[in-house]
Amino acid sequence: MPLKINEIFYSIQGESLYAGLPCVFIRLTGCNLRCAYCDTRYAYDDGTGMTIPDILRQVEGYPAAAIVEITGGEPLLQEETPALVDRLLDQGRTVLMETNGSLDISRIDSRCIRIMDIKSPSSLMESYNDPNNLLRLAPHDQIKFIIGTPGDYTFALNVIKRLPPDFPRSSVLFSPAFGSVSPDLLARWILRDGIGIRLHLQLHKLIWPNVDRGV
Numbered sequence: 165m166p167l168k169i170n171e172i173f174y175s176i177q178g179e180s181l182y183a184g185l186p187c188v189f190i191r192l193t194g195c196n197l198r199c200a201y202c203d204t205r206y207a208y209d210d211g212t213g214m215t216i217p218d219i220l221r222q223v224e225g226y227p228a229a230a231i232v233e234i235t236g237g238e239p240l241l242q243e244e245t246p247a248l249v250d251r252l253l254d255q256g257r258t259v260l261m262e263t264n265g266s267l268d269i270s271r272i273d274s275r276c277i278r279i280m281d282i283k284s285p286s287s288l289m290e291s292y293n294d295p296n297n298l299l300r301l302a303p304h305d306q307i308k309f310i311i312g313t314p315g316d317y318t319f320a321l322n323v324i325k326r327l328p329p330d331f332p333r334s335s336v337l338f339s340p341a342f343g344s345v346s347p348d349l350l351a352r353w354i355l356r357d358g359i360g361i362r363l364h365l366q367l368h369k370l371i372w373p374n375v376d377r378g379v
């Protein structure tokens with residue numbers, strides 16, 4: 165069965181611990197959430213059906229495809245996503261998958277690096293977080309919080325207290341919500357509290373501030 169693909173593009177990885185490296189992005193169509201700050205609304209419905217061999221052929225056509233990120237929308241909504249991840253892993257690629265944390269992440273091969281975006285209160289989608297996903301994380305996975313208010317920051321501090329003991333604090337990313345909390349203010353909170361987590365800025369938005377798609 166084909167996957168519904170919104171876009172496939174090649175760019176600099178702007179998020180995660182892989183930021184700065186060339187990466188092929190596969191954006192899947194569809195999302196079960198409607199976050200207040202969503203910047204990828206264009207991926208809710210628009211897309212084209214592609215088989216896994218079609219997708220692999222396109223990935224292979226880029227100059228560097230050692231790192232591939234599957235994103236959305238919400239990739240776990242599509243039945244064939246685990247099979248696509250398996251095929252990319254079997255080709256020896258580093259595979260990242262960005263997920264909104266509302267669906268069971270254990271459906272994805274544990275060799276994949278799952279980047280789980282935990283929804284803070286200002287997203288208005290906090291109730292959709294699956295708390296069991298915290299226990300499904302592997303030490304090589306990453307989690308991300310978009311911080312838009314002081315309440316979001318306190319919420320994130322409380323969530324990280326429930327992480328498995330072997331999950332590295334340096335793989336917890338706090339990202340300021342654009343236009344709500346400045347990077348400077350978030351940096352000062354992190355330094356004040358000495359919690360060992362990582363300040364995270366969206367590199368692609370610094371490089372290409374006026375480009376919304378394909379970067």
Ligand code: SF4
Nearest residue numbers: 195197199202237264
């Ligand atoms: S989970 Fe991501 S794609 Fe879905 S509404 Fe939230 S920000 Fe947008």
